[in-house]
Amino acid sequence: ENILEAKPVVYRQITVPQPGAKEYCTDSGLVVPSISYELHQRLLSIAERHGLSLERRLEMTGVCATQMALTLLGGPNRFTPKNLHQRPTVALLCGPHVQGAQGISCGRHLANHEVEVVMFLPNFVKMLDCVTSEVTLFNKTSGKQVSSIKEHIPDGPALVRAAADWANQNRAPVLSLDPPGSGQGQAVEAKWSLSLCLPLSLAEGDGRVYLCDIGIPRQVFKEVGIKYICPFGCKFVIPLHSA
Template sequence: MTEFLNYKVDLTLKDGTKSTGLISQVDSQQIRLSNAIQSIQPKQTIPYLDIKSSEISDLKVIQLPPDFKQQQKKKSKPRNGELIDDAIVFASKPGTPRVHTPKLKTSKPHAVSAGSEQADWDNSSDVQDIKSSNDFDFQANLAMFDKKSVFADFQKRDHTNISDRLVGHNKVENVNKLKKEKYDNDEMVLDQNRTDNWDNIGTATTSKTGTPVIHQNGYKDTQHQHLKLINANNLSNVALASPVQLLEIERLATDSFGITQAMMAEVCAINLSQLIMESILGGASRLSNKKNHNLPPLVLLLIGSGRGGSRAFATGRHLTNHGVRVLAFMINTIDVDADLEQQWKLFELAGGKVMISNIVELLDIVNNQLDTPVEIIIDALQGYDDHLEDIFYQDEDQATLKKLMKWCNEPQQQNKIMSLDIPSGIDGGSGTLSDDSLKLNCRWCISMGLPLSGIILAYKNGNMSLIDGDIIHYLVDVGIPNKVYSSKGNLRKFDKFWYSSEASIKLEVSEK
């Protein structure tokens, strides 16, 4: 312990007092300080003060001995012949940066905690002592570790298949095996959060209230005086019939040829349902796919007039037979004729659902209770031989009708409306409106048997949109015999084979 001689230290004792002085003698039992000063008597200097080692709590060096300071000043270059460690030589080169390396400053005293020692790297004997020490022989100990046998033991205990390891999953050939080219129709689909209440829907006959509020849309912009309907396939002109002429043709078919209204409704329903399924609802690729996990499409019928309502009910029945869900809404059941009542009964027997009067319940069912949106709204409220004011003449029915039409004319529903004969609200003969708020803006217009002259007049009056593609026209065969047209002189302009292999013909509006 002689290396601590002549160090000026500050000793903190366990009783809280301090003593300062030069170490003149030190051993394992005690320390002797010369020229000592105690904190209890700071003005008195004691020539020699002996302090037991067991009484010392802390020691701080406050001044180095004079010979140690001189050694620090002479450390510019190593002496010739000295053996210096290579790492020390490299670190002492001028171009080598010293990052985070502590430097010993001699201008000011440093406080060193007890037990910490400042290494004197200039002392070559210390370097040699470190090199020659046998504390830890890294190379010898590394040679004792047999890595080969250890890893062999790992492999012996590991029974995992190589293909099941993470590196095996990441191989290109394995990734391609796991990736499917085509997914089944019940894969990669979202979970259904909504519930479907189709089976609980029944005929309602109670309250008559409504709520929807929407914007009215019209097309009264320009006048077009030279318009006509043509066959989209061969661009030939299509003759138009007035409501009186069409009524006469259907009467002759019944009286002279035995084709009753029920028969015409059935033929119309077969052809129209086929057109709807193939052209609008996706055809066989959707409806015939037995693995399709989605619910069937939903069609809404708006029933009003006897003739159009009967054919709409029959069409809904055929759609139901082909797996389509069909819901019918009737504003009232006043003046229901025998044909309409019969078709209504057959429609419900086939699985169709009917709602009466309660438009609030209808909208709740369509918007909240069913997990499929309405895809087609078949407009059979008016037909060519009636007016809405004559069918729904009661104030309560008029209010329900307006709310129903406002909901139908919303952008979400407007592109789903299919009107039979002519859009409801437009006169079948003149193409005019009696009430701007009572008109449906349809996407499809279906002419049953013959197209009405009121269609072209409605275009000319601005009551139907002439924008290309806004309204799609079809002419559907209802089973009227061709001999009817030659039975009377005023019907001879219709005397031709309307339908060859087709059950329906697409029509287009053309300007002359």
């Protein structure tokens, strides 16, 4: 029995300069404010300067998004040796940017876990280095890479639009990885969204919001003026609710 007297619980442990439009809370009631895209970018660039490289963050995001996806796909009930004839299929729609690289990293870990993975990435003449290296690793798995939606190959933005339309018309539920904040235009209607580190203010169409720990240490938060106490408890991915 716990004989130590507990102090009153403080639920507002994270405070940010210029909070975003929305406020979220965790299952246990901790308040998680949203932040602007600019502050989010600043957090990442300072973390990078301290050595939390993009490569590390990609690996961590890939692992955590995979854990979330595997749970959504049925978790321990689905992934048993007795069930190998019913392997789930996941289609990844990746753009040629950091968010795309996160998706490819997630695709690699899913393929490692015996999920049938089809990864869509439009052909571009010049790719970001981080996208290229994720593709190289992905291609060592049994996952497939495609660059067209059913033979229909328009170019540039039209292809991305075609991919988004395909996702919206498909009946499979969509998990959106690191989506832009509301008001940025939204191509795909998601059932779930996974935000990284601290959430942006997301739109209704982003579905249920989850938050992923990407390992940013306390001092980095401090440097951008955020008072941060970890809301994750023993988890690395937690659901958020509109407060």
